[in-house]
Amino acid sequence: MQLTQFLSRRRAQKAESRSPLFSFLYSRKIAPYLFVSPFILSVLVLYLYPFYSAIQMSFQRVLPGQVFYVGLENYERVMNPIFFRALQNTSIYVVLTVILLTVLPLMLALILNHRLTRWSNFFRAAIFIPALTSVVVAGTIFRLIFGESDQALANQVLSFIGFSPLDWRYEAWTAMFLMVAMATWRWLGVNVIYFLAALQTVNNDLTEAASMDGANALQRFRHVTLPAIKPIIVFLVTITIINGFRMFEESYVLWESSSPGYIGLTVVRYIYREGIQNNALGFGAAVGIILLAIIFVVSMIQLYLTGAFKKEH
Amino acid sequence: MVHGRQDKLISAGLLAILIGFAFLSLFPVLSLLVASLSPASDLMRYGLAPELFFSSFDLENYRVIFGPEGSRYWTWYLNSIIVSSMLIALSLFFSSMVGYALAMYEFPGKRFIFIMVLLVLMIPFEIMMLPLFQLVITLGLIDTYFGTILPLIVAPVAVFFFRQYSLGLPKEVMEAARVDGCTEYGIFFRIMVPLMLPSFAAMAIFQGLISWNNFLWPLLVLRSNDMLTLPIGLATLLTPYGTNYQLLFAGAMLSIVPIVILFLVFQRYFIAGLMSGSVKG
Structure with missing residues (x-):
């Protein structure tokens, strides 16, 4: 020394x-x-x-060795039915993942944190394991389980409970189901861990005092637990919204070339298709800027609604 | 007495819900295991039939992957290991320095830099993907390991995490070390880094996981088959007209094995790393 x-x-x-x-x-x-x-x-x-x-x-047309300024032309061309289809798919995906990836993890975290729950470490680990898989692995698995043939697992389960088999990757709502299910499967455990950490900050004395005063479980949750974990809910909703608008991979692994009738097209996939595959960099950049504006506005509205801008106390 | 019975009922109910979710979480992984042990060529066309769960196992896929045909899979595997190790080393080195300085020093512009960290944390990578792609082409980094990790080297999340962690380091030690003639860099590398080791472990796992599973950027940058990382390589096999499904199913299974083992051993650090985004400053 x-x-x-x-x-x-x-x-x-x-x-x-x-x-x-x-x-x-x-x-x-x-x-x-x-x-x-x-x-x-x-x-x-x-x-x-x-x-x-x-x-x-986004104001240019980029050709090899040449660049032209084209003013707002790219933005005008973005306003086409395919882009709106992509935006619609993405928006539905955002809404569904925000709901599922907040409600389910919160419920599971409350259960894992409950004093009567046993083996909670084991269950926490089990629910977390899908987060370790890459999206390609997840896509492979989902394509196997939700195969189109009548023999595939999901379709056999459907016929067992009396429904007709589905063409999972070829219908709009089942396509959305697959993308949302895949994201939920992979991210559930991550959000559970966030909520579990937040629940550790809930004041136990306050919960006990409330229950002494005769508050039932629901009232305790609403008036003690919920205010304490509100910051993490706002955080997770914000992250899920942003990640939802950024979605590309789930779509790519389900339809590696292109999806029938654009049922799996998302905004970022559209950027990839136009900007990289069709080499229209200016057009792709314009889609990106519009996406950024949308994310910004939606996040602001969300933060305003959840009161993140209000002063504390 | 009534209370005890009610407790038991609640306990059983909660257990049932948890078993349900654990089943939904683990069943797909089990399905992949079964798929990797079944004849590969029919699977992609007909999907995974429930009967396969009860039929006898077939090691053919693993024989292929460990045979001469599997060599490109192991090239991807090696690429993933190289890319992830490079990213872990570089991003930990740079991010820890930045986070440490933001926590331990007072200097003009510090607040501004910290706000920058939070701002770039919010900008979606996909917006800048096309210009970055152009930049990487210009720099001649297309189809290279370094080009693959370039956008991730100074991760704002990691900077933020190291800053939060460094706030808990003892400042008195710095003074003492200075009196002893230690330089500012010596203080960091020889005194503080050893104290920060748990945070390094957490971030190594976090960055490693991100890099191991990273998809969109490597998909743009990597071109030749022997440069691909695991996810991109496996994705090339994921087509309805492929002929290498043995590699796909056994390969997908083998790609998650090391990560799951790491997770089970270092669970604590995984969770600490994940929490990095949520710590409020």
Whole structure:
């Protein structure tokens, strides 16, 4: 220990005596800037530049070696039935995942946290395991279970309970069901963990006092638990909305080329299709900017409705 | 007495619900295991038939994947390991420095930088995907490992997490070390990093999981078959006209095995890493 201290002192002395630049870089005023420099650099190169470039690109037609400014042409062309179909699919997906991925995890977290629940660690782990799978693995599994033939598992279950088999990947509502089910399956356990952590912050004395005063379980939940975990609910709803609008992968693994009648098309998939596959970078960028505007507006409305802008107390 | 019986009833009810959800969560994984042990060629066309759960197992898929035909699968596997390790090393190194400085120093512009962290946390990657794609082409990083991890190197989530964690580090130690002649960088690397090890473990797992399963960006950047990562490689097999379903089913199964083992061993760190997004500053 003393030796290392000695060495570091020697090094510091050497540093000071070496050059003005060296002692400048080692000074206490400059060190924090050097520490944060990777972040500043990455914000400039990986966020600000692409962001600026995306806006610029959306007013351009980008051809190899040539760039034309086309004004609002890209935005005008985005307003077409295929884009609206993608937006509609995405919006339905957002609404459904927000509901499912808030209500179900909250319910499960309350159960796991209940004093009468046994083996809660085991169940928590079991529900979390799907989060470890990649979306390709999940897509493979879902395509096997929800195969179109009458022999496939889901269809056999349907006929067993007296329904006719379905063409899962070829009808609009079953397509939506598959995408939402896949996302819910993979993300349920993650949100359960968020809620479980939030529930640890609920004041037990308050819950007990409420129950002494004759509050039933529902009243205790509404007036004690719910206010305490409200921040995490707002957080998860916000994240789920943003992730929902960003959805691409579930669609890609269910329909690797394109979905019949655009039933699986999402906004980001549309960006991918136009911007990458059809090489229309300007058009794709315009879709991206519109998506950003939508996400921004929806998040603001959501935060306003949930009272996140109101002052505390 | 009545109370006890009621408790038992509630307990059984809760257990039933949990068993139901655990079944829904685990059953698809079990299905994949069964699929990987069944004749592969018919599965994609006809789907997974319930009878297969009770029929005898067939190791043919695993024989193929461990045979000469499986070599490209293992190339993808190796690529995924390389890409994930690179990302973990670089992102932990940079993000921890930034988060640490934001927590431990007072300097002009600090608030601004912290607000930047929160802002870029909110910008969806997909918006900037096309310009980034162009940038990667310009830099000649297309179809390279480095191009694959570039957008993730300084992850705002990780910066945020390390900042929260560093707020709990002892500031007195810094003073003492300075008196002893330790440089600012020496303080970080030799004194603070060892104290921050649990947070490194949590973030390593978090970033590792993200990178292992990352899909959209690698799909754009990676082109040649021997550069693909596991998810992208497996996705190329996921077509109705494919001929390599043995690799797909056995490969999908083998791709989740190491992650599940890691999860079961390091559950605590997984959960800490996941919570990184929710800590309120």
